[in-house]
Amino acid sequence: MKKATIIYWSGTGNTEMMANAIAEGVKSSGIDVEVVRVENANKDMVINSEILAFGCPSMGAEVLEEEFMEPFIESLSDVDFSGKKVALFGSYDWGDGEWMRNWVARMKEYGANLVDEEGLIIRLTPDEEGINNCKALGEQLAKE
Numbered sequence: 001m002k003k004a005t006i007i008y009w010s011g012t013g014n015t016e017m018m019a020n021a022i023a024e025g026v027k028s029s030g031i032d033v034e035v036v037r038v039e040n041a042n043k044d045m046v047i048n049s050e051i052l053a054f055g056c057p058s059m060g061a062e063v064l065e066e067e068f069m070e071p072f073i074e075s076l077s078d079v080d081f082s083g084k085k086v087a088l089f090g091s092y093d094w095g096d097g098e099w100m101r102n103w104v105a106r107m108k109e110y111g112a113n114l115v116d117e118e119g120l121i122i123r124l125t126p127d128e129e130g131i132n133n134c135k136a137l138g139e140q141l142a143k144e
């Protein structure tokens with residue numbers, strides 16, 4: 001049985017809503033999924049999961065949140081991502097998605113196999129369409 005883990009940071013709940021909707025999509029495919037705030041996550045959770053989603057809004061000036069998410073992602077640089085499926089997601093506001101483009105490039109350097117090459121980004125709070133896109137991403141992650 002495959003294991004799915006979704007690890008995210010969220011300050012005002014938008015990225016958290018995305019995480020929960022992605023989890024619903026994964027679950028609808030019959031796969032167990034754990035949704036964890038990055039503050040409570042550890043590297044073993046990543047090593048032991050075949051299906052992974054990482055979420056973080058655009059913070060600072062187009063960077064990952066710096067106290068928890070940035071060091072956590074940095075700690076994954078030596079993880080063996082072969083055989084794992086990975087998705088990136090997050091909320092933003094006034095930018096053009098630069099933080100996600102940089103994050104995608106970085107995860108590719110780490111060897112991650114991204115199911116969505118652009119990362120799923122949603123401006124502020126996801127509306128119904130946004131939630132459905134998150135669920136669809138979860139279903140895509142869960143596919144063989």
Ligand SMILES: Cc1cc2nc3c(=O)[nH]c(=O)nc-3n(C[C@H](O)[C@H](O)[C@H](O)COP(=O)(O)O)c2cc1C
Nearest residue numbers: 010011012013014015057060062091092093094095
């Ligand atoms: C300190 C801070 C820095 C931010 N920097 C950016 C930014 O550089 N680009 C951008 O598009 N949005 C930026 N935002 C907006 C957030 O990405 C946006 O409010 C997002 O919906 C927050 O997601 P969350 O509810 O999951 O915390 C920033 C917000 C805060 C509070």
